[in-house]
Amino acid sequence: MEIPYTTEPRPDTGLYNAKLGIWLFLASEVMLFGALFSTYILLRVGAVEGHWPHGWLNVPIGTFNTLVLISSSITTVLAWAACKMKRYDRFKFWHACTILAAITFVCVKSYEYHDKFTHYEINLNDGRIADGHLVRQSADEVVIHGHFVKDRKELFDLKAPGLEKAEHKELEFKRSEIKKMENYGPWHHTYLAIYFTLTGLHALHVIGGALVIGFLWGPGGKLWKSDPERFTNRIEVSGLFWHFVDLVWIFLFPVLYLL
Amino acid sequence: MQTAHPTTTHPGGHDHAAPHAHESHSGGFWSTYVFSTDHKMIGMQYGLTALSFLLFGFMLMVLMRWQIAHPGQPVPVIGPFLANLLGPGAARGSISNDLYNSFGAMHGTIMVFLAIVPLAFGAFGNYLVPLQIGAPDMAFPRVNMASYQFFLLGGVVMFVSFFLPGGAAQAGWTSYPPLSVTIPTDGQSYWLIGMVLLISSSLLGAVNFIATVIQLRAPGMTWMRLPFFVWAQFVTAFLLLLAFPPLEAAGIMQLMDKVVHTSFFLPTGLAVEGQMAAVSGGGSPLLWQHLFWFLAHPEVYVLILPAMGIVAEIIANNTRKPVWGYKSLVGATLSIGVLSFIVWAHHMYMTGMGSKISTFFQTTTMLISIPSVIILTCLLISLWGGSIRFNTPMLFVMAFLPMFGIGGLTGLPLGLNYADLHLHDTYYVIAHFHYVVAPGTIFAMFAGLYYWYPKYTGRFMSEFWGKVHFWGSFIFMNCIFLPMFAQGMAGMLRRMADGGANYSQARVPDAVGGLSPQMLNLHTYILWAAFCLGAVQIPFLINFFWSIKHGRPAGSDNPWSATTLEWQTPTPPPHGNFATAPHVYRGPYEYSVPGHATDCTPQNQPD
Numbered sequence: 001m002e003i004p005y006t007t008e009p010r011p012d013t014g015l016y017n018a019k020l021g022i023w024l025f026l027a028s029e030v031m032l033f034g035a036l037f038s039t040y041i042l043l044r045v046g047a048v049e050g051h052w053p054h055g056w057l058n059v060p061i062g063t064f065n066t067l068v069l070i071s072s073s074i075t076t077v078l079a080w081a082a083c084k085m086k087r088y089d090r091f092k093f094w095h096a097c098t099i100l101a102a103i104t105f106v107c108v109k110s111y112e113y114h115d116k117f118t119h120y121e122i123n124l125n126d127g128r129i130a131d132g133h134l135v136r137q138s139a140d141e142v143v144i145h146g147h148f149v150k151d152r153k154e155l156f157d158l159k160a161p162g163l164e165k166a167e168h169k170e171l172e173f174k175r176s177e178i179k180k181m182e183n184y185g186p187w188h189h190t191y192l193a194i195y196f197t198l199t200g201l202h203a204l205h206v207i208g209g210a211l212v213i214g215f216l217w218g219p220g221g222k223l224w225k226s227d228p229e230r231f232t233n234r235i236e237v238s239g240l241f242w243h244f245v246d247l248v249w250i251f252l253f254p255v256l257y258l259l
Numbered sequence: 260m261q262t263a264h265p266t267t268t269h270p271g272g273h274d275h276a277a278p279h280a281h282e283s284h285s286g287g288f289w290s291t292y293v294f295s296t297d298h299k300m301i302g303m304q305y306g307l308t309a310l311s312f313l314l315f316g317f318m319l320m321v322l323m324r325w326q327i328a329h330p331g332q333p334v335p336v337i338g339p340f341l342a343n344l345l346g347p348g349a350a351r352g353s354i355s356n357d358l359y360n361s362f363g364a365m366h367g368t369i370m371v372f373l374a375i376v377p378l379a380f381g382a383f384g385n386y387l388v389p390l391q392i393g394a395p396d397m398a399f400p401r402v403n404m405a406s407y408q409f410f411l412l413g414g415v416v417m418f419v420s421f422f423l424p425g426g427a428a429q430a431g432w433t434s435y436p437p438l439s440v441t442i443p444t445d446g447q448s449y450w451l452i453g454m455v456l457l458i459s460s461s462l463l464g465a466v467n468f469i470a471t472v473i474q475l476r477a478p479g480m481t482w483m484r485l486p487f488f489v490w491a492q493f494v495t496a497f498l499l500l501l502a503f504p505p506l507e508a509a510g511i512m513q514l515m516d517k518v519v520h521t522s523f524f525l526p527t528g529l530a531v532e533g534q535m536a537a538v539s540g541g542g543s544p545l546l547w548q549h550l551f552w553f554l555a556h557p558e559v560y561v562l563i564l565p566a567m568g569i570v571a572e573i574i575a576n577n578t579r580k581p582v583w584g585y586k587s588l589v590g591a592t593l594s595i596g597v598l599s600f601i602v603w604a605h606h607m608y609m610t611g612m613g614s615k616i617s618t619f620f621q622t623t624t625m626l627i628s629i630p631s632v633i634i635l636t637c638l639l640i641s642l643w644g645g646s647i648r649f650n651t652p653m654l655f656v657m658a659f660l661p662m663f664g665i666g667g668l669t670g671l672p673l674g675l676n677y678a679d680l681h682l683h684d685t686y687y688v689i690a691h692f693h694y695v696v697a698p699g700t701i702f703a704m705f706a707g708l709y710y711w712y713p714k715y716t717g718r719f720m721s722e723f724w725g726k727v728h729f730w731g732s733f734i735f736m737n738c739i740f741l742p743m744f745a746q747g748m749a750g751m752l753r754r755m756a757d758g759g760a761n762y763s764q765a766r767v768p769d770a771v772g773g774l775s776p777q778m779l780n781l782h783t784y785i786l787w788a789a790f791c792l793g794a795v796q797i798p799f800l801i802n803f804f805w806s807i808k809h810g811r812p813a814g815s816d817n818p819w820s821a822t823t824l825e826w827q828t829p830t831p832p833p834h835g836n837f838a839t840a841p842h843v844y845r846g847p848y849e850y851s852v853p854g855h856a857t858d859c860t861p862q863n864q865p866d
Binding site for chain 1: 465505512538539540580
């Protein structure tokens, strides 16, 4: 006996096996990201008044990445539709766009990560706090491009009304002046912890999805010649996953960038 | 392919039972036994791995019982060996407090995630679900293989953590932060990585089970003709699918706390060993508990539902009558599935989450006991008026019913907010959930092993040694766990490396509520019972392996005269399972139908 319904849908459910499988998998993914979003909510409502950051992320960059992912969802649908219409050449084109969009997204995301990892908060021995991006550092001195703040609270709400944009300039410190120096990695604040965890996990999903789509676009395309219907199903299933990954970002963007 | 009456339908009518284990496999050793995609081989892999972990987890427990009964004294016989193997934690062959803690944490983890769940779900589910629904295999055979390999890798990671410099995880199987994050051992990181692998394995398995049951049911196998075992596995798969991911998220976050030094679960102002911890703070320890128990309570039903499925099959077969209240069983199982997602915080009454929330969870907890009682009642009533065959599987099943009853009923005081204040974290809790899982689920697993053994091998296990195994296990299980109710009610806390000696009347005569010598003396008695329980597993182990080649031949494909489809295949079932595609004409338990020539009518026998 062979396993039935690998390609053709089962009459009473209207689904082929893999389509049901991916929907179930996505249900578990909803629970996975749901737990992380719940964590975000709990950490945020549990934060001390005035200590939850606003405006730490660059909204135009985030918007750009959102548009990139939404476009990739469209090209994914078009690629699947091309398969349905037996136009392999168009499929090749549209999924090439999807893969390019995925690569763009990951590059932009790495740029944003890099920006956070080179961003330092420096507590000086005299009680002052300096904050800015690292220009260069050596064994006995550190140079950042940034500004001084009197109260650490000023660093949290960058969107507060009336907060004048402080002038940024190059600041030089001797190592001996510095009490503590920490970059804006996940260890710096629970907001950054959940930001890096959520977007990191999401980025892994983007990369995983792009690898699968890339495989189907390249070597996996051989299946088109022998069993086009099955190949189209694979495009559909990987597309469903891709839409989910996009949808997660649609929630991530407002939650992390805008709120 | 609607050959209505395959030659294998008649119970006992087809002699295909001579054990010829290799006919079903083509291909080399690696593709047959290691990288197999056949659900039966994967089921066997799960089963053997899980049984090994079951034995390992049991041995950890015996060592802990020694330490509890004789705190600080070197372990007899194997003490020097332990000292060599585990280094300073077992110096002079005695178990240090840290080592005791890691044994405790790992006993729980191994028994739940590496022994019972893989045995109940991975082994029995994999082997039987496709057979019982008349499918050639799981829906996704390669995903199935990956599921086992993730599981094995997770098990290896857990096992290796014992030999790290700081030892294995020590913060209990619940791994509550900040304690778990601040204990200076990498064992906790290994525990978390192991858990992430095990959860991934369960997810792959769960997707596969659900897709298989929905998509691959044979023609005529309608939902209400599914054997109850399949229903139980189906609901179990949903629990795993939806309850496990939050723990995966929590595991990832605790791993971040441990390795990257984030503060998901570390509050502001946390001090470790008198020093302010160098963390950003702002995290919530309670969050971990919520995410953990959101999995770990449904997990309880993951442990028990497959066992109930096995029990229903064996009861129907050995009473020679249909299970009573099939629809109620199915309905109750589905209700348990839904309700199990909203009871988790009854594990957290002592955290100060507030009396309103406690009351909510107390209410849902009382509610979920209703479907549990419905299931147990249906199974009990099924015995009524039956002409019961008291073979080994049936004995284990008969013991399951009262043992699970004790386990379930003693859970009610724990589900009630006020009673729990006294009983929380005592040996009463230990006794309660071990009654559910040990003489409950494990007995059902043993029953299943004895019952389906002729299907895997074509031979029976020895009835005599099976009965020795049963009576020994039954008596000593109760000797171990019954006294713990008394100890717990007397106020003995769990997780104490000295078994409560520190809180004894002997040490502090004036203290109110100090533990009496009688309560402490029970430890010695439990230790001996545990030792004897281990001893009576020896006949089982020998029986299990010896019978593969030397057991009494089953004599037919359907030696128990059963109705469900797994008995209507060749023995052992070949790759693809069925000689001809089965067609299902009737419900799963048509035993002793009035007017029929035989007392069982297989599901694929046409009218």
